[in-house]
Amino acid sequence: MNRRTTTLSAAVALAAALALTGCSSADSDAAGSGAEQGPALKVSGAFMPQPVMDMAGGFLTITNSGKSADKLTSVTSDISDDVTIHETKNQKMQEVKSFDIPANGELKLERGGNHIMFMELKKKPKQGEKVGIELHFEKSGPIKVEVPVEAPNHNPKQH
Ligand code: CU
Numbered sequence: 447m448n449r450r451t452t453t454l455s456a457a458v459a460l461a462a463a464l465a466l467t468g469c470s471s472a473d474s475d476a477a478g479s480g481a482e483q484g485p486a487l488k489v490s491g492a493f494m495p496q497p498v499m500d501m502a503g504g505f506l507t508i509t510n511s512g513k514s515a516d517k518l519t520s521v522t523s524d525i526s527d528d529v530t531i532h533e534t535k536n537q538k539m540q541e542v543k544s545f546d547i548p549a550n551g552e553l554k555l556e557r558g559g560n561h562i563m564f565m566e567l568k569k570k571p572k573q574g575e576k577v578g579i580e581l582h583f584e585k586s587g588p589i590k591v592e593v594p595v596e597a598p599n600h601n602p603k604q605h
Pocket of ligand 1 (some may be wrong): 539540543561562563
């Protein structure tokens with residue numbers, strides 16, 4: 447029984463030591479980087495294929511050069527009061543609550559995958575026009591993007 451207690455307390459001590467190590471390295475990180483702790487988001491490559499019905503998809507890439515992750519939680523736009531974010535699984539799309547934007551990573555919304563969904567369009571934008579949208583995040587402030595409308599079959603991945 448004694449031996450068992452010893453083994454157990456050794457394990458607890460080890461776990462505690464590991465936890466301490468984790469803590470102190472996080473602390474030194476914080477000390478080293480000052481104000482650049484939060485997510486730092488940048489949007490690129492946005493486009494909307496010209497809608498053929500009264501719905502449209504939106505695609506873009508959000509790059510996070512910051513040290514903490516963020517989440518895309520919602521999108522708003524003048525052209526629709528019903529804008530949601532969708533993932534595509536087994537060729538079927540379904541609404542999600544949020545998309546992760548990892549620290550030092552990116553979130554890609556692209557054809558055949560994750561996308562922004564605009565339903566019941568108030569007007570149908572034409573190729574060459576721009577659609578104003580606003581991206582909302584869990585931590586970062588909102589980002590406004592002027593999304594260019596491209597040809598209905600536009601796909602930057604197909605060269
Ligand atoms: Cu969709």
